Amino acid sequence: xxxxxxITTCPWCExxxxxxxxxxxxxxxxxxxxxxxxxxxxxxxxxxxxxxxxTVNGKDFVVSFDKAKLDALLGL
Amino acid sequence: xxKEIKKKDIIIIGAGMAGLTAALYAGRxxxxxxxxxxxxxxxxxxxATGIENYPGHKVIAGGDLIAxxxxxxxxxxxxxxxxxxxxxxxxxxxxxxxxxxGCIYEADVVIIASGMNRRKLxxxxxxxxxxxxxxxxxxxxxxxxxxxxxxxMGGGNAAVDAANFLTKYASKLLLIHRSQLKADTVSQxxxxxxxxxxxxxxxxxxxxxxxxxxxxxxxxxxTTGQEQEVAVDGIFxxxxxxxxxxxxxxxxxxxxxxxxxxxxxxxxxxPGVFAAGDVRVKExxxxxxxxxxxxxxxxxxxxxxxRMRQE
Numbered sequence: 039x040x041x042x043x044x045i046t047t048c049p050w051c052e053x054x055x056x057x058x059x060x061x062x063x064x065x066x067x068x069x070x071x072x073x074x075x076x077x078x079x080x081x082x083x084x085x086x087x088x089x090x091x092x093t094v095n096g097k098d099f100v101v102s103f104d105k106a107k108l109d110a111l112l113g114l
Numbered sequence: 115x116x117k118e119i120k121k122k123d124i125i126i127i128g129a130g131m132a133g134l135t136a137a138l139y140a141g142r143x144x145x146x147x148x149x150x151x152x153x154x155x156x157x158x159x160x161x162a163t164g165i166e167n168y169p170g171h172k173v174i175a176g177g178d179l180i181a182x183x184x185x186x187x188x189x190x191x192x193x194x195x196x197x198x199x200x201x202x203x204x205x206x207x208x209x210x211x212x213x214x215x216g217c218i219y220e221a222d223v224v225i226i227a228s229g230m231n232r233r234k235l236x237x238x239x240x241x242x243x244x245x246x247x248x249x250x251x252x253x254x255x256x257x258x259x260x261x262x263x264x265x266x267m268g269g270g271n272a273a274v275d276a277a278n279f280l281t282k283y284a285s286k287l288l289l290i291h292r293s294q295l296k297a298d299t300v301s302q303x304x305x306x307x308x309x310x311x312x313x314x315x316x317x318x319x320x321x322x323x324x325x326x327x328x329x330x331x332x333x334x335x336x337t338t339g340q341e342q343e344v345a346v347d348g349i350f351x352x353x354x355x356x357x358x359x360x361x362x363x364x365x366x367x368x369x370x371x372x373x374x375x376x377x378x379x380x381x382x383x384x385p386g387v388f389a390a391g392d393v394r395v396k397e398x399x400x401x402x403x404x405x406x407x408x409x410x411x412x413x414x415x416x417x418x419x420x421r422m423r424q425e
Contacts, residue, residue, distance in 0.1 A: 047175075047177075050154070050251065053154060070257070086245035086246055087245065087247070087258040087327070088254065089255065089257075
């Protein structure tokens, strides 16, 4: 399962989501503005106070938009 | 596997206001146009929360404005690709070569509209606290500092606009700048009226401290020389921009700051290569002047292509 932790107005979050859609990768969006639980989880995963964070299978993650890392993680 | 070779009339490097305006004009002239963007469509304005000085809009978010320009350009046939990073260019020959991760593009004209990147905080601790207290995207990361103390570094329009935006999250906001503010009076006045905001002029951040994430900064008052440790949870850095011209070094003439030397006609030293927007040496860098450059570059590119194909 691919999860994208994001907020509503973040251009890098939009870029990540657009990229995943362009590659037909299904993902769950977790808007940390709307859920304190997601916010805590996002911080716990990366240790950074930053979005977007994309996780694969709940452990491996990519901070911001990093095409090379996303491709490697998702096998694209 | 060898990369596919594709031909275009015009390749535009950079999908900010200059690049997308050039794409809109070139598309309307029935030229085949591809815009390549390595970072964010919109460039610097992708992060702008409210633009109040672009004619035709009382106030508009940068992302909304640029999305409309992109749609306009695409409606006239221009393509925009933000997921195929450029690896190298050869602009000295004809056709020009732009090699991306996925393709080799050949084009008779290249318009460089690659804009500027935000300057990083020039402190050795920057890397340690990047994403953990030091940030470069207010729209993305501002939310992480709900009811926290936020500092914004810088004194130009981008800094003061960022400070105004971040007051919606901060319990207390410090605008820290090494000299006097250069931002528009309207933005300055708005910040001065905000009870959460304190403006610290002639002040510099000397060092960052914190266990795992930022907790305090040492600031120095440049007038008195007095140092002080101040509790700050997050810093948003807006201390200027640097031209995004690394790809073109050794090919296109630049000034000592890395900006491309081109006049009001946007022509560079290389035939068929134009520079538009903030990346070009010029006095005024605004969205409106970027749009003007994009217009000029596209129209003169079309003239260049017509003459070249008549010869």
